[in-house]
Amino acid sequence: MKISLLIASLSFLAVPPPLAEASCQGHIVGSNRIFLSDYDPFAPTDARSPQTLSVHNHSDEGCRYRIALIRTPPNDRLGQYLNYNLTTPAGVSLLQSEDAQLDTGKLLQTSNLLPNNTGSVSYSVFLGRGQFAPPGVYGDHFLAILLSDHGSAELDRKSILLLQRVQPIANVSIAGGGLATSINFGYFHSGERRSVVLQAQSNEAYTIRLSSQHKSRLNLDPPITGQNWSVDYRMEVDGAAADLTGDAALVQAGMPSAGLRSHSLSFKILDIANKRAGLYKDVVTATISPNH
Numbered sequence: 001m002k003i004s005l006l007i008a009s010l011s012f013l014a015v016p017p018p019l020a021e022a023s024c025q026g027h028i029v030g031s032n033r034i035f036l037s038d039y040d041p042f043a044p045t046d047a048r049s050p051q052t053l054s055v056h057n058h059s060d061e062g063c064r065y066r067i068a069l070i071r072t073p074p075n076d077r078l079g080q081y082l083n084y085n086l087t088t089p090a091g092v093s094l095l096q097s098e099d100a101q102l103d104t105g106k107l108l109q110t111s112n113l114l115p116n117n118t119g120s121v122s123y124s125v126f127l128g129r130g131q132f133a134p135p136g137v138y139g140d141h142f143l144a145i146l147l148s149d150h151g152s153a154e155l156d157r158k159s160i161l162l163l164q165r166v167q168p169i170a171n172v173s174i175a176g177g178g179l180a181t182s183i184n185f186g187y188f189h190s191g192e193r194r195s196v197v198l199q200a201q202s203n204e205a206y207t208i209r210l211s212s213q214h215k216s217r218l219n220l221d222p223p224i225t226g227q228n229w230s231v232d233y234r235m236e237v238d239g240a241a242a243d244l245t246g247d248a249a250l251v252q253a254g255m256p257s258a259g260l261r262s263h264s265l266s267f268k269i270l271d272i273a274n275k276r277a278g279l280y281k282d283v284v285t286a287t288i289s290p291n292h
Contacts, residue, residue, distance in 0.1 A: 014050045024063035027156040028146050029054045029118060036164045039082065039127055041259055042171060042201050047127040050089070052120040053144055055112040061150065067108040067121060070098045070143040072267045076165045077136030078127075085126045086142065092122055098143065102152065109149075125162060134203050135168045135292070168290040171201040172208060175262065188231065188280075195266040198286055201259055205291040206264065208251040210237070210284060212244035218280035229281050232270040238263055244284070252291070 036049045057063050069086050076095055077083050086094045094106050108121040113230070139161055146156040174181045175197035183194045200206060212235075220229035235242050242249035253261060265284075 019068040025059040028158040054120045056118045065110045065146040068145045069094045079131035081219040088157040133166045138164045170288045170290045172288040192269045198263040211248045213283040216244035218282045229276045234268045236266040
């Protein structure tokens with residue numbers, strides 16, 4: 001007779017009680033103002049500013065918390081020009097409307113904080129590239145609402161002011177040629193013209209200064225010792241004659257409506273009679289500055 005004995009082992013898993021939501025208390029700590037890095041309307045990349053929100057657990061047990069970021073008033077604009085968003089570091093939108101049901105997928109969540117400890121969560125302020133704005137400081141408020149981990153009980157709220165500065169910006173370039181280009185007349189003929197286009201980027205009224213190395217003359221290059229050979233030319237800016245015989249010719253313009261304005265530069269060769277054969281050259285420099 002065979003007897004089989006089945007020996008069963010019983011194990012007991014100690015499961016800690018769930019966090020008592022009602023007893024978890026906490027508050028949001030830190031400044032209620034955030035000063036963002038200066039925004040450049042003409043930068044080729046988006047602007048992202050990493051931020052953190054800190055939460056202090058002042059209950060007698062470990063607690064986790066959730067944070068809702070709420071538009072107030074219900075918009076997502078800094079001033080009247082700059083649209084922004086609050087996102088996770090991965091780029092997921094976090095901003096919600098206070099008058100709508102909370103989207104739990106858009107809540108920041110802390111780790112388990114021990115009693116009388118402070119933890120933080122990360123998010124980013126995002127501004128897309130190419131938003132035109134005049135110089136100034138732009139702001140908007142949003143609410144950070146602290147919630148218990150397993151429910152919608154509000155434990156604390158903090159109104160936070162975002163402040164974004166836009167500095168005066170002015171850039172000038174040559175259409176199709178970057179920051180430098182050559183104008184080649186080939187073989188000179190009196191009255192011959194060539195032209196280029198200057199592109200000005202500015203978020204306020206600006207002045208362009210145009211200066212000539214040889215004061216509106218093309219000089220023989222290389223020069224001949226003891227001789228002074230040159231060919232006069234005339235420059236026009238947007239169809240009007242510009243005097244390059246002095247220190248600089250000025251082009252003044254108001255703020256472009258979208259930040260970009262073009263200016264045509266035309267160069268006309270004057271009398272070339274009795275000029276020595278050779279290469280003649282001048283360098284015209286354009287500099288731009290905002291009027292402020």
